[in-house]
Structures are given as structure tokens and as C-alpha cells.
Amino acid sequence: xxxxALARVLAxxxxxxxxxxxxxxxxxxxxxxxxxxxIGQAHVDVGEQQLVQMRKDLGLDQPxxxxxxxxxxRAVSGxxxxxxxxxxxxxxxxxxxxxxxxQIGLTAWLLALVxxxxxxxxxxxxxxxxxxxxxxxxxxxxxxxxxxxxGGLLIYFVALKWxxxxxxxxxxxxxxxxxxxxxxxxxxxxxxxGLAAVITRQTxxxxxxVMQRAFIKTxxxxxxxxxxxxxxxxxxxxxxxxxxxxxxxxxxVFSGAVITExxxxxxxxxxxxxxxxxxxxxxxxxAAVLFISLMVxxxxxxxxxxxxxxxxxxxxx
Amino acid sequence: MTTTTADGLRRxxxxxxxxxxxxxxxxxxxxxxxAVCGLALVVFEVGLALFAPVLPLPxxxxxDTLAMLAGPGGTHWxxxxxxxxxxxxxxxxxxxVSLASSTCSVALALLVGVPLGLLSGYLGGMFDxxxxxxxxxxxxxPPLVLALTIAAVLGPGIVNGTLAIAIVAVPTFTRLxxxxxxxxxxxxxxxxxxxxxxxxxxxxxxxxxxxxxxxxIVQAALGVGFAIITESSLSFIGLGxxxxxxxxxxxxxxxxxxxxxxxxxxLAPAAAIFVAVLGFNLLGEGLRDLLDPNAxxx
Numbered sequence: 242x243x244x245x246a247l248a249r250v251l252a253x254x255x256x257x258x259x260x261x262x263x264x265x266x267x268x269x270x271x272x273x274x275x276x277x278x279x280i281g282q283a284h285v286d287v288g289e290q291q292l293v294q295m296r297k298d299l300g301l302d303q304p305x306x307x308x309x310x311x312x313x314x315r316a317v318s319g320x321x322x323x324x325x326x327x328x329x330x331x332x333x334x335x336x337x338x339x340x341x342x343x344q345i346g347l348t349a350w351l352l353a354l355v356x357x358x359x360x361x362x363x364x365x366x367x368x369x370x371x372x373x374x375x376x377x378x379x380x381x382x383x384x385x386x387x388x389x390x391x392g393g394l395l396i397y398f399v400a401l402k403w404x405x406x407x408x409x410x411x412x413x414x415x416x417x418x419x420x421x422x423x424x425x426x427x428x429x430x431x432x433x434x435g436l437a438a439v440i441t442r443q444t445x446x447x448x449x450x451v452m453q454r455a456f457i458k459t460x461x462x463x464x465x466x467x468x469x470x471x472x473x474x475x476x477x478x479x480x481x482x483x484x485x486x487x488x489x490x491x492x493x494v495f496s497g498a499v500i501t502e503x504x505x506x507x508x509x510x511x512x513x514x515x516x517x518x519x520x521x522x523x524x525x526x527x528a529a530v531l532f533i534s535l536m537v538x539x540x541x542x543x544x545x546x547x548x549x550x551x552x553x554x555x556x557x558x
Numbered sequence: 559m560t561t562t563t564a565d566g567l568r569r570x571x572x573x574x575x576x577x578x579x580x581x582x583x584x585x586x587x588x589x590x591x592x593a594v595c596g597l598a599l600v601v602f603e604v605g606l607a608l609f610a611p612v613l614p615l616p617x618x619x620x621x622d623t624l625a626m627l628a629g630p631g632g633t634h635w636x637x638x639x640x641x642x643x644x645x646x647x648x649x650x651x652x653x654x655v656s657l658a659s660s661t662c663s664v665a666l667a668l669l670v671g672v673p674l675g676l677l678s679g680y681l682g683g684m685f686d687x688x689x690x691x692x693x694x695x696x697x698x699x700p701p702l703v704l705a706l707t708i709a710a711v712l713g714p715g716i717v718n719g720t721l722a723i724a725i726v727a728v729p730t731f732t733r734l735x736x737x738x739x740x741x742x743x744x745x746x747x748x749x750x751x752x753x754x755x756x757x758x759x760x761x762x763x764x765x766x767x768x769x770x771x772x773x774x775i776v777q778a779a780l781g782v783g784f785a786i787i788t789e790s791s792l793s794f795i796g797l798g799x800x801x802x803x804x805x806x807x808x809x810x811x812x813x814x815x816x817x818x819x820x821x822x823x824x825l826a827p828a829a830a831i832f833v834a835v836l837g838f839n840l841l842g843e844g845l846r847d848l849l850d851p852n853a854x855x856x
Contacts, residue, residue, distance in 0.1 A: 255691065256698055259692070260698045262695075263695055263699070264707075270711050271710070381836070381843075386832055387787055387828055387831045387832055389790070389814075389824065389831065390825065390831070393825050397821045397825070401818045492700040495703060496700040499702055499703065500702070500794065503795065514703065518710040518797070519795075530699065530707055534699050537699070
């Protein structure tokens with residue numbers, strides 16, 4: 242198992258490197274010389290001589306691959322440069338944004354799991370009944386609901402009309418736990434609906450497939466109750482494709498965060514990304530995108546390793 | 559389409575006349591409730607979008623200074639926005655922008671992704687390896703985050719937004735068709751075509767492509783749904799369609815500022831996005847049942 246996990250970790254290295262190259266390349270393709278952007282923000286007049294010197298100081302006179310190596314060397318040690326907007330080190334801008342995104346994202350993800358898997362199993366084990374029909378139609382509708390609609394309805398009814406929960410903002414759990422929970426519920430629900438819909442559908446499809454296998458027939462033949470057949474024999478096997486989806490969905494959580502954090506005014510990574518793109522604060526954009534892709538890679542790695550734990554066939558292969 | 563004949567050989571294309579095959583396909587399509595519902599929703603929205611200029615509605619840019627942020631009713635069925643423009647009219651004109659942008663981005667993604675996947679799968683070797691590694695790392699970024707970044711690089715605007723979505727959608731199509739090609743490139747009819755001296759181009763486009771395309775058609779329908787969501791997200795953030803062009807995403811963005819006063823301003827375009835996405839998703843699922851029955855788990 243340890244060897245399998247190690248092999249998976251090594252396999253992610255090329256992906257991380259390529260992703261960082263893509264992020265770097267995208268930033269270099271941005272309209273405008275980084276120097277002019279910096280100067281434009283500072284509102285100072287500089288001569289040609291100084292421009293050349295600044296280019297040299299920032300390493301911009303060197304070939305692009307060398308610039309990449311310098312950039313990645315500093316990025317590894319947590320130095321992403323300074324924000325053009327706030328003049329703070331980028332890492333100091335990024336760090337306080339992590340907690341809200343992770344807290345809301347994980348809450349949504351767990352919520353989706355707890356709702357999606359049981360509904361998926363219920364619809365699969367009672368195929369072609371009203372339960373199945375309701376679950377499947379619900380999942381189709383949930384998967385097509387944009388965050389705007391879910392979030393808009395929740396804010397309008399729950400926050401504005403019934404005044405049950407705050408419509409926007411975020412409070413850290415270390416400051417006020419109750420308020421933190423209250424500010425987390427609506428954005429987490431908004432994110433969770435789509436996730437739950439996909440999990441429901443994958444669980445249902447996967448269970449229907451597994452329930453037709455020979456080992457299920459054997460389990461039934463030896464007189465086990467249907468509940469035991471499902472919980473002991475079908476569950477672990479049917480969960481494999483679901484685990485894959487769960488990993489992919491961590492990426493969805495970040496995509497979604499861009500929208501939900503804007504709707505609910507949550508000071509997270511998604512909101513930071515949007516704000517820094519709109520204010521052309523490219524060092525921050527770069528760091529935020531790199532951070533998000535590393536989180537996604539880490540999530541996929543965790544899923545791969547979980548896969549190995551669940552299925553001995555995979556770790557032996 | 560592959561038909562299995564009595565002698566058990568797989569042959570590309572049936573020998574039946576085209577008219578009969580289309581009729582049979584239409585019958586099977588009509589018997590699939592999901593596909594029919596999806597098609598109905600899609601036709602409904604596309605129809606409204608197409609007929610927006612001839613419907614008896616105020617122009618989407620007409621400003622009714624007497625009715626800013628008006629509720630539904632009277633001359634403005636769905637009310638008006640903060641400048642007094644008719645929401646229903648902007649919704650239908652917005653449908654033109656959103657639907658056109660989404661279908662164009664999927665068409666572009668197909669145009670690049672399908673040939674790339676065909677070549678990658680059929681040629682294999684270094685080419686395949688390089689293409690796949692690049693796609694892997696593109697897919698390590700969440701789709702919306704990547705689309706946002708590309709749109710930021712290209713600059714705001716509906717054309718650039720469409721391009722960004724197309725780039726994000728390419729890997730899905732490439733990987734899908736590559737997988738298909740790998741599974742059929744050693745089939746008898748491909749070997750047969752090769753043995754009679756067909757050129758590589760003829761083999762790829764006349765023999766491999768028609769037999770590998772079904773899952774791609776399904777994915778294209780689902781892809782339009784994804785593109786609608788992504789396009790509206792870009793416009794919502796301000797990187798897609800620019801004012802005063804009406805688009806669903808930018809309407810939602812304005813609407814959220816007045817959610818308490820005029821909830822329909824945000825919720826109506828949000829609902830339009832929902833209906834459009836639901837339509838394309840249902841159509842895709844229905845087509846999957848028809849074209850790709852073994853792949854429901856994918």
C-alpha cells in the first residue's frame with residue numbers, strides 16, 4: 242500500500258509542473274508589460290534608463306524559461322511577489338482567504354455526500370417506483386440549477402423575507418462560532434445542491450450495475466437479508482466510481498466558489514480571484530490560480546490513494 | 559452506426575436506404591421521454607430567442623423612465639430593470655446572446671477537439687503522449703477558473719468569452735473520441751480498409767470517425783449546457799457580454815443588487831439559464847440512451 246501511495250505521489254509531479262507552466266504562460270500572455278502595469282499603478286514618471294534597470298532588477302530581461310525557473314523557485318518558498326493593489330506580499334493577501342473557501346466548500350461537499358449517497362441507494366434499490374422517479378427527476382433538476390438560481394432563491398426567501406440567516410459575509414469560527422455557522426449555511430447549501438445531484442445519479446447508476454453481478458446473487462442465495470446484501474456486499478463495490486466523482490467535485494467546489502462567494506460576498510479565494518482579475522492584480526491572480534490547482538491535484542491524489550485502500554486490485558496492478 | 563449482420567460481421571453503416579434509417583431513428587427518439595422533453599425545452603427557448611425581434615415586445619434598450627424596477631404586470635410582463643428596460647424583452651434578446659455564444663463555443667471545441675482526438679488515438683506514440691499530458695494539466699484547473707483566467711488574458715467581451723469556453727471544453731471531446739478510436743482501431747473493417755489500400759486520411763475520416771462519433775454527439779448536447787452556465791458565469795463576473803448587450807449572466811448580476819426590491823430581475827434570467835441547461839441535459843441523456851446505451855456509467 243505504501244509503495245502504491247508513493248507511486249501516486251510521484252505521478253502527480255509532472256502534472257504539478259505542467260500546470261505551473263500553464264499558469265505562468267497564461268500570465269505572460271496577459272495584455273501589457275508587467276513593468277508598465279506596475280508603473281501605471283504607482284503613477285510616477287520614469288525615464289528609459291530606469292525602465293531598463295527595473296527590467297533587469299525584476300529579471301524581465303532574461304529568457305522566458307529562465308524567468309519561469311526563478312518564479313517557481315520563489316513560489317516554492319511561498320514568495321509570490323507583492324500585490325499590485327495592496328502592496329502587501331501576495332501570500333499575506335491569499336492566506337486569510339483560505340479558511341472561508343475551505344470551510345464552505347467542505348461543508349457543501351459533506352452535505353452533498355450525506356444527502357446524495359443515501360438517495361442514490363434508495364432510488365437504485367427501488368427501481369421504477371415513485372421513489373426512484375422522484376429521486377431521479379430531483380437529481381436532473383438539481384444538476385441543471387445554476388448557482389444564481391439556488392443562491393438567489395435562498396437569499397430572497399431565507400435571508401431577506403424570513404430573516405432567518407444573514408444574506409452575505411463570513412465570520413471566522415475562531416471569532417464567533419455561532420455566527421460562523423450561520424454565515425456558512427446558505428453558500429454551502431447553494432454549492433451542495435448541484436454536487437448532491439451528481440452524487441445521487443452516480444450512486445444510482447453504480448448500484449444498479451453492481452446489483453446485477455454474480456456475487457450479489459450468491460449473497461442473496463445464501464439467505465442474507467436484502468439490507469445486508471446492500472450494506473455488506475454491494476456498497477463497497479458500488480462506491481468505487483462514486484469516489485472518483487467525489488474527487489472531481491472538489492474541483493467543482495472551487496469553480497463554484499467563484500460564483501457563490503461573489504453572490505454571498507464571502508471573502509474567500511474565489512472572490513479574491515474575481516477581484517484581482519477585475520483590478521488586474523496579476524501577481525495575486527497567478528498565486529490564486531496556482532493555489533487552486535494545487536488543491537485540486539491534492540484532492541485527486543487523495544482520491545487515488547483512497548481508491549487503493551478500497552480496492553486491492555488497483556494497488557496490486 | 560454499426561450494424562451486425564446475420565453472418566456476425568460488424569460492418570459500418572447499414573445497407574438500408576437513408577430515408578428509412580432516419581424514420582427509424584425518429585421513431586426511437588419519439589419513444590424516449592427524456593429526449594423528447596429535452597428537445598421540447600430546447601426548441602422552446604431557441605424559438606423564443608429567434609422570434610424575439612418580431613414578438614410584440616418593447617425593444618430591449620428602450621428606457622421607460624416612468625417604470626424603473628417595476629414589478630410584473632401591465633405593459634411589462636416581468637417588470638423592468640434599474641434603468642426601466644423591459645425584463646422579458648431583455649430575457650429573450652439575452653437568450654440570443656447566451657445560446658449563440660454557447661453553441662458556438664461547443665462547435666469550436668468540436669472542430670479542434672475531435673480531429674485532435676482522432677489523430678491522437680489513431681497515431682498513438684509520442685504525439686498521443688504529448689497531447690494527453692497537455693490536456694491532463696489543462697484539466698487540473700477547475701473549468702470555470704480556467705475560463706476566467708483565459709477570458710482575463712484575452713480581455714472582456716462575448717467573442718473572447720466564447721473562445722475561452724471553447725478552449726476549456728476541448729479536452730473533454732478529445733479524450734472521449736480518443737478512447738473510442740483506441741477501442742475500434744483494430745476492428746475488422748478498419749483492417750479491411752487498410753488492406754485495400756485506403757489512405758490514412760480516408761480511414762480516419764470515413765471509417766473510424768463515423769463509428770466513434772456517437773458518444774461525442776451526446777457529450778456535445780451536454781456540453782452546450784455546460785457552456786450556457788459558464789458563459790453566464792463569465793458575464794455575471796463582467797468578463798463576458800458587455801453592457802448594454804443583454805445577456806443572462808449580466809442581467810443576473812444587476813438583478814442581485816435589487817434582489818429585495820425586484821426579485822424577478824435576477825431570478826427570471828437565472829430561471830431561463832436553468833430551463834436551457836435542463837433542456838440540453840435532458841436532450842443529452844436521451845441521446846445517450848439512444849446512441850450510446852453501454853456508457854450510462856461514464
